Amino acid sequence: xxxxxxxxxxxxxxxxxxxxxxxxxxxxxxxxxxxxxxxxxxxxxxxxxxxxxxxxxxxxxxxxxxxxxxxxxxxxxxxxxxxxxxxxxxxxxxxxxxxxxxxxxxxxxxxxxxxxxxxxxxxxxxxxxxxxxxxxxxxxxxxxxxxxxxxxxxxxxxxxxxxxxxxxxxxxxxxxxxxxxxxxxxxxxxxxxxxxxxxxxx
Amino acid sequence: xxxxxxxxxxxxxxxxxxxxxxxxxxxxxxxxxxxxxxxxxxxxxxxxxxxxxxxxxxxxxxxxxxxxxxxxxxxxxxxxxxxxxxxxxxxxxxxxxxxxxxxxxxxxxxxxxxxxxxxxxxxxxxxxxxxxxxxxxxxxxxxxxxxxxxxxxxxxxxxxxxxxxxxxxxxxxxxxxxxxxxxxxxxxxxxxxxxxxxxxxx
Amino acid sequence: xxxxxxxxxxxxxxxxxxxxxxxxxxxxxxxxxxxxxxxxxxxxxxxxxxxxxxxxxxxxxxxxxxxxxxxxxxxxxxxxxxxxxxxxxxxxxxxxxxxxxxxxxxxxxxxxxxxxxxxxxxxxxxxxxxxxxxxxxxxxxxxxxxxxxxxxxxxxxxxxxxxxxxxxxxxxxxxxxxxxxxxxxxxxxxxxxxxxxxxxxx
Amino acid sequence: xxxxxxxxxxxxxxxxxxxxxxxxxxxxxxxxxxxxxxxxxxxxxxxxxxxxxxxxxxxxxxxxxxxxxxxxxxxxxxxxxxxxxxxxxxxxxxxxxxxxxxxxxxxxxxxxxxxxxxxxxxxxxxxxxxxxxxxxxxxxxxxxxxxxxxxxxxxxxxxxxxxxxxxxxxxxxxxxxxxxxxxxxxxxxxxxxxxxxxxxxx
Numbered sequence: 001x002x003x004x005x006x007x008x009x010x011x012x013x014x015x016x017x018x019x020x021x022x023x024x025x026x027x028x029x030x031x032x033x034x035x036x037x038x039x040x041x042x043x044x045x046x047x048x049x050x051x052x053x054x055x056x057x058x059x060x061x062x063x064x065x066x067x068x069x070x071x072x073x074x075x076x077x078x079x080x081x082x083x084x085x086x087x088x089x090x091x092x093x094x095x096x097x098x099x100x101x102x103x104x105x106x107x108x109x110x111x112x113x114x115x116x117x118x119x120x121x122x123x124x125x126x127x128x129x130x131x132x133x134x135x136x137x138x139x140x141x142x143x144x145x146x147x148x149x150x151x152x153x154x155x156x157x158x159x160x161x162x163x164x165x166x167x168x169x170x171x172x173x174x175x176x177x178x179x180x181x182x183x184x185x186x187x188x189x190x191x192x193x194x195x196x197x198x199x200x201x202x
Numbered sequence: 203x204x205x206x207x208x209x210x211x212x213x214x215x216x217x218x219x220x221x222x223x224x225x226x227x228x229x230x231x232x233x234x235x236x237x238x239x240x241x242x243x244x245x246x247x248x249x250x251x252x253x254x255x256x257x258x259x260x261x262x263x264x265x266x267x268x269x270x271x272x273x274x275x276x277x278x279x280x281x282x283x284x285x286x287x288x289x290x291x292x293x294x295x296x297x298x299x300x301x302x303x304x305x306x307x308x309x310x311x312x313x314x315x316x317x318x319x320x321x322x323x324x325x326x327x328x329x330x331x332x333x334x335x336x337x338x339x340x341x342x343x344x345x346x347x348x349x350x351x352x353x354x355x356x357x358x359x360x361x362x363x364x365x366x367x368x369x370x371x372x373x374x375x376x377x378x379x380x381x382x383x384x385x386x387x388x389x390x391x392x393x394x395x396x397x398x399x400x401x402x403x404x
Numbered sequence: 405x406x407x408x409x410x411x412x413x414x415x416x417x418x419x420x421x422x423x424x425x426x427x428x429x430x431x432x433x434x435x436x437x438x439x440x441x442x443x444x445x446x447x448x449x450x451x452x453x454x455x456x457x458x459x460x461x462x463x464x465x466x467x468x469x470x471x472x473x474x475x476x477x478x479x480x481x482x483x484x485x486x487x488x489x490x491x492x493x494x495x496x497x498x499x500x501x502x503x504x505x506x507x508x509x510x511x512x513x514x515x516x517x518x519x520x521x522x523x524x525x526x527x528x529x530x531x532x533x534x535x536x537x538x539x540x541x542x543x544x545x546x547x548x549x550x551x552x553x554x555x556x557x558x559x560x561x562x563x564x565x566x567x568x569x570x571x572x573x574x575x576x577x578x579x580x581x582x583x584x585x586x587x588x589x590x591x592x593x594x595x596x597x598x599x600x601x602x603x604x605x606x
Numbered sequence: 607x608x609x610x611x612x613x614x615x616x617x618x619x620x621x622x623x624x625x626x627x628x629x630x631x632x633x634x635x636x637x638x639x640x641x642x643x644x645x646x647x648x649x650x651x652x653x654x655x656x657x658x659x660x661x662x663x664x665x666x667x668x669x670x671x672x673x674x675x676x677x678x679x680x681x682x683x684x685x686x687x688x689x690x691x692x693x694x695x696x697x698x699x700x701x702x703x704x705x706x707x708x709x710x711x712x713x714x715x716x717x718x719x720x721x722x723x724x725x726x727x728x729x730x731x732x733x734x735x736x737x738x739x740x741x742x743x744x745x746x747x748x749x750x751x752x753x754x755x756x757x758x759x760x761x762x763x764x765x766x767x768x769x770x771x772x773x774x775x776x777x778x779x780x781x782x783x784x785x786x787x788x789x790x791x792x793x794x795x796x797x798x799x800x801x802x803x804x805x806x807x808x
Contacts, residue, residue: 024226110645222417424624427624471612
């Protein structure tokens with residue numbers, strides 16, 4: 001396996017594990033201490049389910065985009081490997097930020113704001129790492145696979161990176177005002193990417 | 203790797219992780235607070251073991267069927283990717299619904315019913331996502347691999363999807379009446395699929 | 405990917421996850437409630453470390469042997485798939501039985517015996533599933549890869565299965581008398597397999 | 607798949623899971639018992655974040671180096687497999703030592719020292735296992751891939767192993783004096799390897 005395919009396989013492993021670990025944020029009410037009905041207790045946990053769905057879609061889209069970027073590559077160098085590791089470090093933290101966001105989504109005031117800011121902040125950091133990796137590739141045509149047009153990559157880097165950064169920066173701004181609106185914004189962004197970005201390929 | 207094989211590898215990763223995370227639902231009685239014999243305490247946990255075995259078989263069968271469907275494909279488009287992500291999202295939630303079901307299986311009354319309904323409901327949702335993915339493929343012959351008969355796919359979609367949906371809908375109805383009967387129904391369905399659906403292939 | 409390679413890849417995933425989840429059995433003493441020195445508290449946890457090392461080696465050897473068996477195969481049928489799923493179900497339970505064994509190893513009396521019996525019992529069940537899979541293959545030459553000698557497979561099935569079953573049955577007997585001796589027996593068996601069974605191959 | 611590639615794929619799985627399980631060390635403050643602001647509570651958890659980043663980079667570098675070693679190999683024998691399993695056993699323990707280190711980093715006195723010594727000790731053990739594997743390969747040219755210069759491997763074994771062992775031995779010494787300095791030392795070593803060791807390859 002080439003260094004590029006190995007890096008892609010390792011990244012796929014980390015992404016698959018991170019997306020599946022999100023389920024650990026869904027907690028079962030303890031039977032011995034449960035008061036009232038189980039349906040009420042589960043209903044009370046709606047922020048956890050909403051955060052699960054949102055983060056699952058977000059990591060799913062990161063996986064799609066990560067592959068799209070790696071398909072352009074013939075080789076990776078030390079800087080690209082390090083930027084990819086940075087990206088994975090931020091993605092692997094998403095089960096934590098998701099759990100934090102779910103716990104404080106309905107807490108109101110400064111606490112909900114803090115949780116929303118951490119969630120949006122890690123997503124922004126992730127998109128910065130992604131944009132850095134992508135633009136690094138765009139500036140180093142020697143890394144590109146034969147037949148990949150360096151100019152086209154540079155053009156799409158700008159579009160791809162600027163849109164991603166702007167959207168996640170917007171969620172940071174929204175987080176200052178409303179935690180629930182922040183979650184909705186992330187869900188809308190994820191659904192937008194699901195139906196726009198993903199291209200039909202063989 | 204083609205988009206199709208990559209999607210399959212990622213899905214395999216999520217399924218392997220989800221099936222292995224089921225073990226986290228098996229809890230060790232804490233030594234410091236244990237009263238009575240350990241054998242009794244473990245015996246008391248039989249719903250967790252029954253739920254573990256059932257969900258392990260169910261996810262194992264989903265894996266087998268998932269591969270059978272992907273083997274028909276030459277390419278995936280954005281809708282197929284999204285339907286697959288939806289399917290994975292529901293499968294990845296199974297360790298949670300399994301844990302919930304085990305905790306309340308013997309609680310009786312509304313609580314056991316709620317847990318059984320959530321377990322059956324997520325399985326029904328999973329089979330809806332699977333049927334949607336499968337029937338989407340059946341209606342888009344351009345996605346099929348060369349040599350795959352679109353008419354045969356459409357025919358098997360009906361059989362496969364209707365049977366799956368009907369069986370899981372039945373477990374939802376059973377859940378209204380009895381939580382233990384619901385678990386037995388899921389186990390019987392899983393064993394049925396183990397010995398029927400799986401075909402001998404090279 | 406053929407059905408055989410896919411089954412092997414899925415099994416590898418489950419084995420890699422089960423072996424890594426063993427780390428969740430190692431617990432960090434909570435700082436707020438810790439009395440005395442951390443070194444003493446960690447030293448007190450020696451059963452967890454001993455059980456971690458033992459189970460890690462056991463699962464590592466299962467992985468080696470699993471591959472050795474699958475290398476003989478050209479195809480799998482529904483019975484082989486089901487026996488393999490049964491094997492994985494028991495292996496995936498090892499992080500639980502390891503945690504149980506570590507918690508009660510030094511509890512003495514009936515509790516230590518119960519934990520040792522559960523640990524050895526699941527290992528015995530695992531070796532029964534493995535022997536069933538292996539002997540099923542031996543009795544169905546149609547599944548074997550070209551060039552694989554069915555008679556040689558049948559011969560090695562007996563040796564391999566009888567030795568494994570006898571050794572794990574022995575640990576069940578030992579478990580009736582002494583939990584620590586049971587753990588040592590499993591460690592010795594694992595080390596024996598590490599240096600005997602594994603053959604040098606390209 | 608050859609024995610070598612299979613061992614590499616299994617090792618990759620374990621490394622990807624170990625690196626992603628590090629996120630479980632990041633804990634969400636419980637809303638019901640939280641006093642003061644969430645921002646303060648999260649800020650108080652800085653040792654967990656610092657340890658997460660450090661261990662993530664360390665495991666990432668182990669992955670890069672592990673591949674570099676396996677690329678030299680045409681086959682593995684039983685000793686190499688066992689040394690590799692020993693290496694994986696120590697790497698898989700890193701989420702535990704990271705959690706321990708984070709919990710006691712700011713505890714001061716003997717407790718912080720113990721936690722730092724355990725963290726550095728497991729890293730030293732890991733580098734001993736790695737050096738053993740690498741030097742075993744260097745002494746057995748029959749295992750090397752065609753075209754790999756055995757003399758060059760032996761030369762790089764000395765450089766690679768001595769540097770790694772010396773650096774991790776140094777962190778053990780530092781651990782006697784200061785836990786925070788130990789964490790900084792590990793981070794500096796990881797960053798050094800990120801930018802030095804990793805070579806640009808196709």
